[in-house]
Amino acid sequence: MAAPEAPPTYRLIGTRIPYIEGPLKVTGRAEYTDDIKRPGQLIARLLRSPWPHARIRSIDVSAARAMPGVAAVLTGEKYPTPFGVLPITHDETAIAVGKVRYIGDIVAAVAAVDEATADRALQAIRVDVEVLPEYTDPKTGVEKVAEPIHARGLNGTNIQKEVVQHFGDVDAAFAQAHASVRVRGSYAGVTHAFTEPMATIAEATPDGRLTVWSATQVPHYLHRALSEVLGIPMHRIRVIKPEVGGGFGGKSDPLPHEIACAALSLETGRPVKILFDREDVFVTNHGRHPTQNDVRIAVDAGGKILAYDIEALIDGGAWSSFGTVTTYYNGVLSMGPYRVPNFRYRGRRVYTTKPPSGAMRAHGGTNIRYSIELGLDELAEQLHLDPFDLRERNALPPHSTTVNQFRITSTSFVKCLKAARERSGWDDKFRKLPYGRGVGLGCGFYISGSNSPIHFTPKMPQCTVHLKADMDGGIAVHCMQADIGQGSNTLLAVIVAEVVGVDLDRVHVVRVDSDVSPVDIGSYSSRVTFMMGNAARRAGESLRDQLLAAAARVTGYPPEKLVVGHEKIEVRHRPDISISYIDALHAAMERSGALLASGAYTSPPMGGDFKGARAGTAPAYSFAAYVAEVDVDVETGIYKVEKVWAAFDCGRALNRLAVEGQIEGSIHMGLGQLMGETMNYRGSRLMNPSLLEYKIPTPQQMPQVECLLVGDDDPEGPFGGKEAGEGPLIATLPAAGNALYDAVGVRFHELPITPEKVVRGIELRQQSGKSWKGVS
């Protein structure tokens, strides 16, 4: 047998490269949407519904319109075309039409000379409504209701989407199981809480064009939605994405305010800006769904998983948003990192009269994973197995297929387990630390790019990258991918520089602008590194080949004998014979001027042949095994996650610095959901729409993080890379949850785990007579 081929090495790929826009951001010079000021711009403000559910009888805007300084007041009827991020669930309008569905729903939009005037105009609008019943608990919405929130609710209920799937024979598997466990998980809603509030500027111009600058993750879907709702063809709309200060999924729907802002510009003929305040951001939400799940797992005597039986009740809030995907994901994203031979799932997402939930980092994979990983920890205990051993026994093998037809290619999950176990000192700590201190294992699995583009245009690639190299030696890169702080601009530049063999500073990533950027479908589903990376590589190769051809003409060596060196092209195995990059470029330009090159990516066909088979299919998956160590003050319930050993398989880490940043940020965000972040509703009312009362962990609560990047190259990922933007969040929560069990002997199935719940949990354990680590 031949020795395995050593993985290739690269000049830039795999090193630690600071973000190319970093110096601009840390000095305040980066341009975000609100930094842009257009001449004569108006300021828009939105009148939001004070009612959770009401039928609009009439809206009197005459007084507001008559106020000096008010340029336009819009209500919903003018642009009633429904839209939504998913083509199958268009249930939103730019401004409410007929009904309002949550406290914060947009009733009217005002453009005025300044914010104070716009605010005064909002006060002058009179809205007459018939108040309708509010529906805050998804449980009540699964039955027929008096006044469904949307007409499209299933059979007079508030159910937005129901998914039922069954693979194998779950009942038979449970009948022959040696052991089983049931976890009923309860998850409060959480939200993205990115730094930059939403902001949009729209400018309709007399040439019949509309330009929209917006803080968005999905410039292309925004482009489509603007066109559909405003009735302007896409080629007359120009969408520009300035720097974006975080998104995490919260800027991945085309949002009503973006369309309303554009409508106000069309109405007034002037540029219109809208900047959200923090409360606007909170009520716009689209965060992680409040969820109840009920998970049963059956195993054999050796701890092999026989079946999952899962139910999920998902609180959607007022709109569909990504909800159909969410409903699938809460089931199917349990298909890894373990082999599950029998699987049954029933998921229901129910409309409620609350701010809409949507996609948030590790969308659909977080809550279900927590329940499963806590269940597996409990099963390991029942079977007297080490939690690591139980997981290793069940690991999905590389190049396998799951029971629901997911195509698994690369997985370094077992390597993740080994690294986390060894580096954390697990065998010396698990059940051996004193009462109040504990370690826990949690694992993760996530898609590396959704295989199905949301707006499915057959035969159109998911990403295209264009390059232009001109006589100055610089390479301009055009692509509609959305860098929202995750480092995709840097990766784009790195890949091009790597392939063409030039210094990084020759590569200039041009700001996303639909007039010049070829389509990429945006930053969601952890698709950008994989899809844009492959497209960029191909574009780079095309440019490189033009340089090689020119170098061949100059040197007389055939192109196949030439290779790219650093800033030069040289003869293979004869580095003493070379031509500089600049000379090769200029030679290439003699015939055609500036060089142009293009590369694209389309994911291969995959998935089964049944309803919903595409949900969760991806060209690759990431894997994770995390160990968390916690320290609990058992009297107050206040705890600190002291350290996380994060073993992660993102294939080859293309920019190690960026990957480590994503892992650290993911752990921070995951711990937020675990420890205290919560969309705190009383009825339909959000009680904490502020960063003071929405408890994002502070730096003092951040554990030490040791990143263990153990992934082997993925066969299809660019340079072997896979996603590292969302998957790293998932394992954080169950690792810490299981560590809390090791610390105090209580399984916390309800998030967030606030100090009061820890105290209550310990009390209940004591009342049950169960002692833990020798402490009663």
Added chain:
Amino acid sequence: MHLDPFELHRPTSVEETVALAGRLAPKFDYLAGGTDLLPNYKMRLNTRPNLIALEDVSELRGVSLDRVGAMTRLADLEAHGGFRSAYPGVLEAVVEVATPLVRASGTLGGNLLVETRCFFFNQSFPWRESLGFCLKADGDRCHVVPQKEKCYATFSGDLAPSLSVLDAEVEVAGPDGRRRVPVTTMYDAAGDGIQRHHLKPGELLVAVHFPPAARTLRATYRKLRVRPSFDFPELGVAAAARLTADGTIDHLALSVGGTETFPKRFDELTGPLVGSRPTLPRVRELAAEVQKRVRPVHNTFLAADYRKKMTGVFVRRAVGQVLGIGEGRP
């Protein structure tokens, strides 16, 4: 969110300030660090057309071991080596206030008179309007304890309990001249979340004075909150004690903030311990009794019953520490 216009006044002396206040009363607020007031103004919470900035009033400055000017920034207090070593218990409270950025603006006087807080009060105008305004701003009813008489907004300053247990006094200037009031009695036990102190309209905090005995006390401050910075107290316990050479309790004081509308001293419970030797059972008894007597309501992030329960734990730990018989976590 925009700030409605107001007129800004910038007096330079205490006398000028008080005269100005007399003229503008009641349509003004004093502006110290502004870290609480201005966000509240943006939410249109009890805004007034005049702000009297205290920035330029030099008498309100200065830090010594006997006297700290009311306009002293918390960050300056933190950086003052002499103050820090003389009053480590107060410093424990100072560094727990908000964040370093807020402490760079926030002042001693501002923290003593910080607005009481409530889930139903600290909200934007549209939020409050949609629910119906409350007793404390623009309305006539309480959403926490449904009735129309008393506001239950929670006292959320960190420094008052820690200064109270040192028997510090505030110097107040007003239309009738100057007076000194113990920090402890400045707050109105009979008042509510609106009427929470005994200062008269227009009276100005000039300074905090420390009695010499304050430097002989061992003091501590413990704060309960979800996160170890940023958050206001959900409970704040200050304790101070002195033991005689033979180890009996010579002085013991305890003040609890963050649970009711004012910081509460428990002299009736700590007094009987003076003259005795500190013992754990006595400290536990004291803690249990204090826990019984505090009455938090559910108007902050953590549930009222948990804050009540934690009062016992925090009192036991704080008092145990100052008496040198600590148990549990420091």
